[in-house]
Amino acid sequence: MSTKSKIALVTGGSRGLGRDMAINLAKKGNNIIFTYHSNKKAADKVIEEILSLGQKAIAYQLDTGNVKSFDAFVEKVTQHLQENEGSPNIDFLLNNAGLGHYGSVTDTSEEIFDTLMNVHFKGVYFLTQKLLPFINNGGRIINISSGLTRVTFPNVSAYASMKGAIETYTRCLAKELGNRQITVNVVAPGAIATDFGGGSNKSDESKRSVIAGMTALGRVGEPEDIGGVVALICSSEAGWMNGQRIELSGGMLL
Numbered sequence: 001m002s003t004k005s006k007i008a009l010v011t012g013g014s015r016g017l018g019r020d021m022a023i024n025l026a027k028k029g030n031n032i033i034f035t036y037h038s039n040k041k042a043a044d045k046v047i048e049e050i051l052s053l054g055q056k057a058i059a060y061q062l063d064t065g066n067v068k069s070f071d072a073f074v075e076k077v078t079q080h081l082q083e084n085e086g087s088p089n090i091d092f093l094l095n096n097a098g099l100g101h102y103g104s105v106t107d108t109s110e111e112i113f114d115t116l117m118n119v120h121f122k123g124v125y126f127l128t129q130k131l132l133p134f135i136n137n138g139g140r141i142i143n144i145s146s147g148l149t150r151v152t153f154p155n156v157s158a159y160a161s162m163k164g165a166i167e168t169y170t171r172c173l174a175k176e177l178g179n180r181q182i183t184v185n186v187v188a189p190g191a192i193a194t195d196f197g198g199g200s201n202k203s204d205e206s207k208r209s210v211i212a213g214m215t216a217l218g219r220v221g222e223p224e225d226i227g228g229v230v231a232l233i234c235s236s237e238a239g240w241m242n243g244q245r246i247e248l249s250g251g252m253l254l
Contacts, residue, residue: 005055007081007090008234010034011064011127012097014043016194017144020227021094022046026055028231033077033090035062035097056084064097065118067126074130091139092234093131095124095166098144100197102155113158120162125169138181140234143170147190147249163188167245174243183242185233190249192221216251225250 008025012018013034022032023046032050036043036059043059050057058080062073078088098120101112124143135141145167148160167186174184191211193202200207201220211220226248232238233246 005029005031006092006234007031007033007085008092008094009077009090009131010094010096011062012037014039014046014059016196017189017192017223017226018094018096019046020223021096021230022057022227023049023053024227024231025092025234026050026053026057028235029055030092030231030234031056031085033057033080034059035064035073037061037063037097062097064123064127065115067118067123070127070130074134078134089134089136090131091136093128093135093139093141094230095128095141095143097123098196101159102197103158104155105157108158116158116162120159121165121169124166128173132177135180135182138239139183141170141173141177141182141184142230142233143167143184143186145170145186145188145245147188147247147252149188149245150247151253170245171243178242183233183239185241185243186245187226187230187233188245188247188249189226190215190221190247190252192223192226194223211252214253215249216254219250221248221250 008030010018010022013022014036022034026032032055047057047059060073060076063069082088101116143166145163148156149164149167170184170186177184191201208220212218229248
């Protein structure tokens with residue numbers, strides 16, 4: 001008799017790291033719900049790929065920086081699950097959605113700061129809060145941080161600060177949810193070749209060369225370097241990992 005598939009909710013799952021997380025979770029036999037910001041065509045492609053793996057998938061448009069939209073989103077998701085799975089609950093929440101910004105302390109406007117705050121910290125905080133009643137006991141929450149909380153470079157102060165907040169929040173949440181056997185961990189990617197922040201890690205050869213030179217494994221990371229580890233953290237084997245920051249950077253600036 002086959003066991004019932006678990007359900008993972010991935011924010012920002014239509015491209016980059018989120019797409020790779022969704023695909024790897026599906027490969028491990030999980031059904032996927034994911035959000036996308038604006039690119040429905042990319043979201044539909046991810047759905048097709050997950051369906052081809054024999055798992056269910058559905059995508060919802062969501063601006064993860066708009067807290068006021070969360071009630072309607074949670075209602076849609078839980079109603080869909082109730083109707084199709086017989087329960088409104090999920091097992092895994094991956095807070096991945098994000099946007100990049102490079103700018104000095106002097107040049108960062110209040111508007112940019114607020115946008116980064118809303119997407120990377122406030123949105124994660126309150127979306128998680130809204131979904132907590134629907135996460136099964138024994139589930140997993142994974143928040144996405146950055147290598148930039150451990151090492152610093154110019155022009156990333158606002159973004160890196162939000163990610164620092166996420167790491168502290170993760171440890172606090174892990175403590176609060178221990179009585180429900182829900183683990184909460186942070187995955188902190190290093191420099192990855194995606195479209196994030198203008199895509200320079202993918203397209204700027206001189207920057208890629210510098211990154212490779214400061215990385216023990218001698219190359220820039222790829223999205224495929226991240227999703228498999230996220231899927232591993234969601235497995236039963238990783239149940240004792242809790243409140244941890246797992247950096248996936250190939251050994252950058254050791």
